[in-house]
Amino acid sequence: MKYIDEYRDETTAQRYVEAIRRTVTRPWTLMEICGGQTHTILKFGLDRMLPEEVTLVHGPGCPVCVTPVELLDKAIAIASHPEVIFCSFGDMLRVPGSHRDLLMVKAEGGDVRMVYSPLDALKLAQQNPDREVVFFAVGFETTAPANAMAVWQAKQMGLHNFSVLSAHVLVPPAIEAILDAPGNEVQGFLAPGHVCTVMGYWEYEPIAERHRVPIVVTGFEPLDILQGLYLALKALEEGRPGVENQYTRSVRREGNVQAQQLIRQVFEVTDRAWRGI
Incomplete structure (x- = not known):
């Protein structure tokens, strides 16, 4: 199935795992934001394929779960x-x-x-x-x-x-809340590809710059996740904060401008509780 099978290829996945092993020289902690990404990580055992230096923290990424x-x-x-x-x-x-x-x-x-x-x-x-x-x-x-x-x-x-x-709920304020939290240990993020398809990733650029962290816009298939992890870890090893787009087949920097205009026309951004943060 196009856009599915080629992103689940076992041989290519192993190559990314080996690339991650060659790249990592010290412990790093990353967080995937979206529950769909967490599902892929656990379903395909991607966390068990990574070197012990890499810790994955599962993010607050299910809208049902975070409803207070x-x-x-x-x-x-x-x-x-x-x-x-x-x-x-x-x-x-x-x-x-x-x-x-x-x-x-x-x-x-x-x-x-x-x-x-x-x-x-x-x-x-x-x-x-x-x-x-x-x-x-x-x-x-x-x-x-x-x-x-x-x-x-x-x-x-x-x-x-x-x-x-x-x-x-909005994702960028949640990332900021995590980064501002006392005792935070997350050093990089996999941003949710579906959200960024709508909103783009320009909103994440000042966050990455301000907190000096890598944020990689990532898809939801196993190879998407592994490539996103590789890009984030490579950026951490090189001391290179910023935003990268792994999910290029769906996401543009500006996102869906018409959808954003409609959201702004109808909704107003306010503070609200987020269960788990």
């Missing part, structure tokens, strides 16, 4: 109102709040529905003009454009019964 309890409690409270149709992706339905989860609300009679797209929730708002339809918008910058488009379309259609409970 307070926000889940708010979602559960909203979903409990009889006039509300509460919509969410399936992975949020079983995440517990302080006392219960959204599936329990549904079992108690709440109108909680699983959707596959924010546009599904928008359609429900059109079909149920006498009900308030609330979409639980969870995710990194990757899902923000689609959710922003749903809000924009609702405004264009004059829908007054569609709203969004936003649980979006």
